[in-house]
Amino acid sequence: MSKYSQITEYLQSFLENEVKKTGLKKVVVGLSGGLDSAVVAVLAEAVFKNDLLCVKMPSQYSSKSSLDDADELCSDFSLNTITASIEPMLRAYEVLNPELNNLRKGNFSSRMRMATLFDISAREGALVLGTSNKSELMLGYGTLYGDLASAVNPIGDLYKSEVFELAEYLGVSKSIIQKPPSADLWDGQSDEDDLGYSYAQLDAAMKLYVEERLSREEIIAKGVDAKMLDMIIQRIFRNHFKRKMPVIAKLTSRTVGHDFNYPRDITL
Numbered sequence: 488m489s490k491y492s493q494i495t496e497y498l499q500s501f502l503e504n505e506v507k508k509t510g511l512k513k514v515v516v517g518l519s520g521g522l523d524s525a526v527v528a529v530l531a532e533a534v535f536k537n538d539l540l541c542v543k544m545p546s547q548y549s550s551k552s553s554l555d556d557a558d559e560l561c562s563d564f565s566l567n568t569i570t571a572s573i574e575p576m577l578r579a580y581e582v583l584n585p586e587l588n589n590l591r592k593g594n595f596s597s598r599m600r601m602a603t604l605f606d607i608s609a610r611e612g613a614l615v616l617g618t619s620n621k622s623e624l625m626l627g628y629g630t631l632y633g634d635l636a637s638a639v640n641p642i643g644d645l646y647k648s649e650v651f652e653l654a655e656y657l658g659v660s661k662s663i664i665q666k667p668p669s670a671d672l673w674d675g676q677s678d679e680d681d682l683g684y685s686y687a688q689l690d691a692a693m694k695l696y697v698e699e700r701l702s703r704e705e706i707i708a709k710g711v712d713a714k715m716l717d718m719i720i721q722r723i724f725r726n727h728f729k730r731k732m733p734v735i736a737k738l739t740s741r742t743v744g745h746d747f748n749y750p751r752d753i754t755l
Contacts, residue, residue, distance in 0.1 A: 520553030597633030627726020
């Protein structure tokens with residue numbers, strides 16, 4: 488059995504078990520036309536079939552190629568899909584805030600998409616599946632309460648370069664796999680341009696630092712660019728708050744997140 492055959496089997500079992508624990512049977516996923524959401528949708532379809540709903544949430548900044556890629560994926564894997572555009576909300580907010588820069592515009596768009604997705608999940612009695620990969624989570628490259636939000640995330644322990652490989656195994660279309668990663672948050676936005684390095688470069692360094700726990704000096708001795716490594720380490724620690732629930736000030740003998748800790752699926 489190949490590596491990605493085992494990973495696929497495990498992640499599908501993970502999705503089935505985690506959703507079943509909640510007593511729900513349906514799931515929703517935001518489908519952007521990008522790699523991560525495509526992989527999550529294909530994994531989920533194998534488990535939930537018609538109980539999976541894919542939601543396309545374009546704005547005025549969404550590229551036609553992304554929308555076409557999302558449609559192609561839905562056709563290839565017979566995915567149930569609806570469209571819930573965030574364009575009216577975004578345009579209204581832009582009118583109210585004409586000084587919006589790209590960062591604020593991107594964060595607002597991401598949060599409007601997640602608000603829409605969670606509302607649809609409430610309507611459908613479904614759980615929201617996450618689509619953030621490990622590279623994004625470690626670097627903090629995501630929006631708190633936006634694309635980082637979800638109920639269950641099957642790919643959060645896979646680096647972006649591994650998600651590419653899993654997509655190949657799952658048969659995701661070449662148009663999705665081969666295009667430059669982008670969240671389509673504003674015209675011409677590119678993940679790797681934002682980060683300053685390719686995911687292949689970032690992942691190779693992060694694996695040494697996070698998985699192998701090598702020191703900065705040991706990693707640089709292996710030929711990794713020092714400037715890039717320092718950026719990675721800084722981002723990992725600076726954005727740790729994005730990977731945690733809000734910190735609660737401790738006042739009583741048992742405080743949530745401090746010493747009132749139970750597994751999330753605990754039952755009486």
